[in-house]
Amino acid sequence: MTPPIVVDIDGTITRGDGSSAVDHRAFEELRAWPAPVVIATGKAFPYPVALCQFVGIEPLVIAENGGIVLAGGEVRVTGDASGPREAAREYREAGYELGWGETDLVNRWRETEVALSRESPLAPLEEIAAEYGLEVVDTGYAYHLKDPAISKGAGLEAVCDALGRTPEEFVAIGDSENDVSTFEVAGRSFAVANADGAARAAADEVLEGRYSAGTVSVLSSLR
Numbered sequence: 090m091t092p093p094i095v096v097d098i099d100g101t102i103t104r105g106d107g108s109s110a111v112d113h114r115a116f117e118e119l120r121a122w123p124a125p126v127v128i129a130t131g132k133a134f135p136y137p138v139a140l141c142q143f144v145g146i147e148p149l150v151i152a153e154n155g156g157i158v159l160a161g162g163e164v165r166v167t168g169d170a171s172g173p174r175e176a177a178r179e180y181r182e183a184g185y186e187l188g189w190g191e192t193d194l195v196n197r198w199r200e201t202e203v204a205l206s207r208e209s210p211l212a213p214l215e216e217i218a219a220e221y222g223l224e225v226v227d228t229g230y231a232y233h234l235k236d237p238a239i240s241k242g243a244g245l246e247a248v249c250d251a252l253g254r255t256p257e258e259f260v261a262i263g264d265s266e267n268d269v270s271t272f273e274v275a276g277r278s279f280a281v282a283n284a285d286g287a288a289r290a291a292a293d294e295v296l297e298g299r300y301s302a303g304t305v306s307v308l309s310s311l312r
C-alpha cells in the first residue's frame with residue numbers, strides 16, 4: 090500500500106535553479122498521491138495552504154516549523170511569537186536588520202516565530218536567542234528564530250492525532266536541519282542529495298537526485 094508522505098518545500102520540491110519555483114513534476118506526484126500528503130515547511134502558514142489549494146489536494150499543513158498545524162479542517166497554533174519578536178527587536182536595536190528590505194513578506198503572515206535573511210549576522214542573533222531561551226534554525230533559505238520546543242516532528246504528531254494515524258506510517262522527504270525532527274518520528278526518511286549535513290545524518294537514505302529530481306524519483310518508486 091502506498092504510504093502517507095510528509096514533504097518539505099524549499100530545497101525538496103523546488104527545482105534547484107536558484108529560484109523558489111516548484112517543479113511541475115512534484116505537483117503531479119502530490120496531486121496523484123493515493124494516501125495523505127502533509128506539507129511541512131518553515132514558511133508562513135498561507136504559503137503551504139495555497140500550495141495545497143493550487144496542487145488540488147486536501148490541506149494538511151505543518152507551517153512555521155511546527156508552530157501552526159492544519160489537519161481535519163482544524164487549525165492549531167502551538168507557538169507564540171512574543172519571545173521571538175522581543176528577541177528580534179533587541180537584535181534590531183543592536184543595529185542589525187532582519188534583511189528582507191522594506192516590504193517584508195517573509196514575516197508578514199508569520200504567527201509563531203521570526204525569520205531572518207541568511208545575510209544577517211549570525212553570532213549576535215544566536216547570542217540574543219540564547220538570552221530568550223530560543224534557538225536559531227538555519228534551513229539554507231533563512232534563519233528561523235524560534236522556540237526549541239516547536240518542531241515539524243511535533244507538528245506531524247499533531248496531524249496524526251487529527252487523522253487517526255501514526256508518524257511511523259509516514260515517509261518523510263526533506264533537505265535541511267528543520268527536517269531532522271520529521272525524520273526522527275517518521276517510519277522512513279529520505280534526504281535529497283543537496284541536503285545539509287544534519288538532514289543527511291538523520292535520514293535513513295540520502296537520495297542520488299538533487300532537489301525535486303530526487304523527490305520525484307523516490308515518490309515514483311514508492312507509488
Ligand SMILES: O=C(O)COP(=O)(O)O
Pocket residue numbers: 097098099100129130131132228229230231232265267
Ligand atoms: O522557510 C524556510 O526557511 C525553508 O522552508 P522549508 O522548510 O519549506 O524548506
Ligand SMILES: [Mg+2]
Pocket residue numbers: 097098099100101228263264265
Ligand atoms: Mg527545506
